[in-house]
Amino acid sequence: MTMPPLTASFVLHFGEMGSRWGFNRTIGQVFALLVMSEEALTANDLSDSLGISRGNVSMAVKELQSWQLAKVMHRQGDRKEYYYPAGDIMALAIKVFEQRRKREVDPTLSVVRDILMEQPATPQDEYAQAKVREVHDLLESLSKWADDLQQLNPDSLQTLMKLGTRMGKVLEFKERLFSDAAAIEPESPKT
Amino acid sequence: MTMPPLTASFVLHFGEMGSRWGFNRTIGQVFALLVMSEEALTANDLSDSLGISRGNVSMAVKELQSWQLAKVMHRQGDRKEYYYPAGDIMALAIKVFEQRRKREVDPTLSVVRDILMEQPATPQDEYAQAKVREVHDLLESLSKWADDLQQLNPDSLQTLMKLGTRMGKVLEFKERLFSDAAAIEPESPKT
DNA sequence: TTAAAGTTTCAGAATTTTCTGAAACTTTAA
DNA sequence: TTAAAGTTTCAGAAAATTCTGAAACTTTAA
Numbered sequence: 001m002t003m004p005p006l007t008a009s010f011v012l013h014f015g016e017m018g019s020r021w022g023f024n025r026t027i028g029q030v031f032a033l034l035v036m037s038e039e040a041l042t043a044n045d046l047s048d049s050l051g052i053s054r055g056n057v058s059m060a061v062k063e064l065q066s067w068q069l070a071k072v073m074h075r076q077g078d079r080k081e082y083y084y085p086a087g088d089i090m091a092l093a094i095k096v097f098e099q100r101r102k103r104e105v106d107p108t109l110s111v112v113r114d115i116l117m118e119q120p121a122t123p124q125d126e127y128a129q130a131k132v133r134e135v136h137d138l139l140e141s142l143s144k145w146a147d148d149l150q151q152l153n154p155d156s157l158q159t160l161m162k163l164g165t166r167m168g169k170v171l172e173f174k175e176r177l178f179s180d181a182a183a184i185e186p187e188s189p190k191t
Numbered sequence: 192m193t194m195p196p197l198t199a200s201f202v203l204h205f206g207e208m209g210s211r212w213g214f215n216r217t218i219g220q221v222f223a224l225l226v227m228s229e230e231a232l233t234a235n236d237l238s239d240s241l242g243i244s245r246g247n248v249s250m251a252v253k254e255l256q257s258w259q260l261a262k263v264m265h266r267q268g269d270r271k272e273y274y275y276p277a278g279d280i281m282a283l284a285i286k287v288f289e290q291r292r293k294r295e296v297d298p299t300l301s302v303v304r305d306i307l308m309e310q311p312a313t314p315q316d317e318y319a320q321a322k323v324r325e326v327h328d329l330l331e332s333l334s335k336w337a338d339d340l341q342q343l344n345p346d347s348l349q350t351l352m353k354l355g356t357r358m359g360k361v362l363e364f365k366e367r368l369f370s371d372a373a374a375i376e377p378e379s380p381k382t
Numbered sequence: 383t384t385a386a387a388g389t390t391t392c393a394g395a396a397t398t399t400t401c402t403g404a405a406a407c408t409t410t411a412a
Numbered sequence: 413t414t415a416a417a418g419t420t421t422c423a424g425a426a427a428a429t430t431c432t433g434a435a436a437c438t439t440t441a442a
Contacts, residue, residue: 006306007319013302020295022211024430036319043389053432058390079388079440089325093333104211111204115197128198128227134280142284145352161336215400234419244402249420270410270418 003049007036011050022100023063026052030060031069031085035092040073040082067099090154101146105139112136194240198227202241213291214254217243221251222260222276226283231264231273258290281345292337296330303327 003011011032018028029050034041041049047057061083064070071086085092112132120126149157194202202223209219220241225232232240238248252274255261262277276283303323311317340348 004313004316004319006309006311006316006323010302010306010319010323013299017295017299020213026431036322038315038318054389055391055433056431059431062390081389089322089329093329104208108204108208111201115201118197120197122195124229125195125197127229128195128201131227131280132197132201138280138284141349141352158332161332210399217401245419246403246421247401250401253420272419 003033007033010036021096022103023067026050026056027060027063030057031064034064034070034083034085035089037084040084042080042082044080046083068095090157094150094154094157097146098150101143105143109136109139109143112139194224198224201227212287213294214258217241217247218251218254221248222255225255225261225274225276226280228275231275233271233273235271237274259286281348285341285345285348288337289341292334296334300327300330300334303330 011029014032015025015029018025021028023031029052030046033046033049043054043057043061046052046061047054050057061070061072064083065072069086069092070083072081072083074080075082086095112135115132116129116136118129120129149160152160202220205223206216206220209216212219214222220243221237224237224240234245234248234252237243237252238245241248252261252263255274256263260277260283261274263272263274265271266273277286303326306323307320307327309320311320340351343351
């Protein structure tokens with residue numbers, strides 16, 4: 001089984017990008033090939049098309065299933081497992097995001113929380129802890145925001161992205177109002 | 192020069208996370224240490240504190256400067272270079288995002304565009320190209336959105352993140368209106 | 383039961399990435 | 413000029429990651 005040319009170039013590129021996207025070359029290639037294929041593929045199809053070992057394919061599909069990016073199906077009277085992508089492009093992208101946050105943000109958030117529980121031992125530690133708190137606050141709001149966005153259905157997400165700049169305009173206007181108010185009543189108590 | 196304990200644990204963690212965040216352990220550690228330090232640090236400070244070679248530090252600070260995450264300063268009557276973080280936590284986070292997009296999304300967008308220029312050679316290629324187009328559209332709106340967000344000043348960003356869920360509610364409401372309208376006038380021409 | 387058809391595992395090989403440290407280079411000032 | 417104080421480079425060593433392929437395992441059906 002050999003890949004049609006356009007598929008091949010996409011698959012190869014996705015393999016190269018794999019490591020930047022948090023998975024390795026093989027996983028990237030397998031994922032891309034599943035997405036590009038109209039039909040579900042067997043482990044042997046993948047192994048042949050990509051020229052990688054059967055064992056490697058096995059690890060890759062396992063990993064993709066753990067990322068919830070691929071699923072398995074069976075065909076009538078056929079014992080082989082057929083792999084296919086777990087949803088449309090949008091759904092897959094959302095899952096990749098979700099997983100990356102889990103791997104990239106959550107562990108840091110947890111370490112950062114532990115550090116904030118500690119008693120600072122030196123003045124430098126006090127400074128460090130203040131910085132860690134900033135990191136904590138930022139990661140936490142980021143994380144919450146991502147949660148919120150993920151609750152949205154894919155269509156709302158699309159809408160939101162299209163909204164883009166206009167959203168920014170609204171916010172800036174709102175903030176200008178606030179700072180004007182502060183300038184007018186400079187001696188009002190801080191709340 | 193030895194790091195105070197809280198700093199040390201943060202720095203070590205950041206080193207471990209380094210690779211997931213798109214840079215290696217050393218770069219992660221150097222960056223974290225710069226952020227945690229009240230004073231700017233010399234290459235030797237970094238090398239001593241982190242227990243890594245002078246050459247490695249040199250590469251790391253170079254890389255951090257190329258990411259625009261660190262800057263150099265000099266002190267009166269002192270030839271050494273002193274490194275410090277290029278902005279507050281929020282500004283640094285924004286830069287990390289920007290850089291990651293540049294490294295993770297832009298190359299794919301470019302490959303994807305090339306593929307869309309090609310003439311599909313087989314029916315499979317046609318299917319593949321349709322999928323690639325979906326990927327393209329998604330990446331492009333994502334990229335545009337990120338651009339828009341980056342234009343915002345840090346305070347607006349904070350506000351936006353805090354807005355979180357409520358934003359989603361608004362959008363869902365808006366969409367409900369749309370689909371209701373469609374249900375009421377099912378035979379109206381599509382525009 | 384047995385064997386055929388398939389999947390998974392994992393030790394070690396291959397590859398890739400990172401790190402060291404010595405040598406080369408640069409800058410400053412005497 | 414020269415040398416001291418510093419920085420950078422890069423070949424090869426070390427470490428980490430990925431991949432292979434043979435053996436072990438599982439499932440199904442005759």
